[in-house]
Amino acid sequence: MGNSKSGALSKEILEELQLNTKYSQDELCTWYQTFLKECPTGRITKQQFESIYAKFFPEADPKAYAQHVFRSFDANNDGTLDFKEYIIALHMTSSGKTNQKLEWAFSLYDVDGNGHISKVEVLEIVTAIFKMISFEDQKQLPEDENTPEKRTEKIWVYFEKKDNDKISEGEFIQGIMKNKEILRLIQYEPQKVKERLKEKKH
Ligand SMILES: [Ca+2]
Ligand SMILES: [Ca+2]
Numbered sequence: 065m066g067n068s069k070s071g072a073l074s075k076e077i078l079e080e081l082q083l084n085t086k087y088s089q090d091e092l093c094t095w096y097q098t099f100l101k102e103c104p105t106g107r108i109t110k111q112q113f114e115s116i117y118a119k120f121f122p123e124a125d126p127k128a129y130a131q132h133v134f135r136s137f138d139a140n141n142d143g144t145l146d147f148k149e150y151i152i153a154l155h156m157t158s159s160g161k162t163n164q165k166l167e168w169a170f171s172l173y174d175v176d177g178n179g180h181i182s183k184v185e186v187l188e189i190v191t192a193i194f195k196m197i198s199f200e201d202q203k204q205l206p207e208d209e210n211t212p213e214k215r216t217e218k219i220w221v222y223f224e225k226k227d228n229d230k231i232s233e234g235e236f237i238q239g240i241m242k243n244k245e246i247l248r249l250i251q252y253e254p255q256k257v258k259e260r261l262k263e264k265k266h
Contacts, residue, residue, distance in 0.1 A: 072096075077148055085155040092151065099147050107144035110134050121196055128192035129252070136172040166237045169250060173236070180230035186250075187216040193252045215249055222246050 073096045081092055100106065110131065117130035137145055137153040145153070156168045171177075175185045191212040194202070202210060209215040223231055223239050223246070231239070240246045 073147070081148060081151050085151060086159075087151070087155070095151065096147055099150065107146050108150065109144055113145065123198055125195040127195075129189075129196055132172055132175070132189060132192055135175075136168060162241075163237065166240055167233070169240075170233045170236045173250070174233075180232055181236060182230055183216065183220050183225070183227055186219055187212060189250075190216050190219070196252055209249065219246060219249050222249075 073093060078089060078092060081087065082089060103112070113134045114127055114130045117126040137149055139149050156164045170181070173181045173185055173189050175188055194212045209218050222243055223235065225231065
């Protein structure tokens, strides 16, 4: 132990990440150095994660959504993200295959982690998503999806579920593959995020 700050990435973790993500050894080592610069402890706390989101959405309230995303990334449930969890998360949400992205979306919506999604859980995530949409943008939403309740109802009807029914992971993924409207409804307006990121770059 002791001075582990200089620590190179262990061979075990490196091999596991290469296997699971297709990132190269060089890429992973470079990211690890950057990661350690930002997080010298080697772990991202929930508060740090929330403040990253706060920077991206200065006019909104992304805290609840950030907490849910954090939970879905924290694979071993210890309240922090280590480098491995961080890279897997990055991979699943950006370069991962559709199936992996949907598996991740399922874990995001399965708030209590019991393997099923209830209507209450959908409402919880959709409500968190709404807090990130500015009031101006909310006004532009179609009438039948312009509140968290209406949007949840619409999603639930697409899945052909009754109020107390549950959605399994298989149903969730198949449902979205069959109906792209569901994908649009369960996501935060990705176009808006992209535009905002572009603005920041220029
Ligand atoms: Ca963890
Ligand atoms: Ca659940």
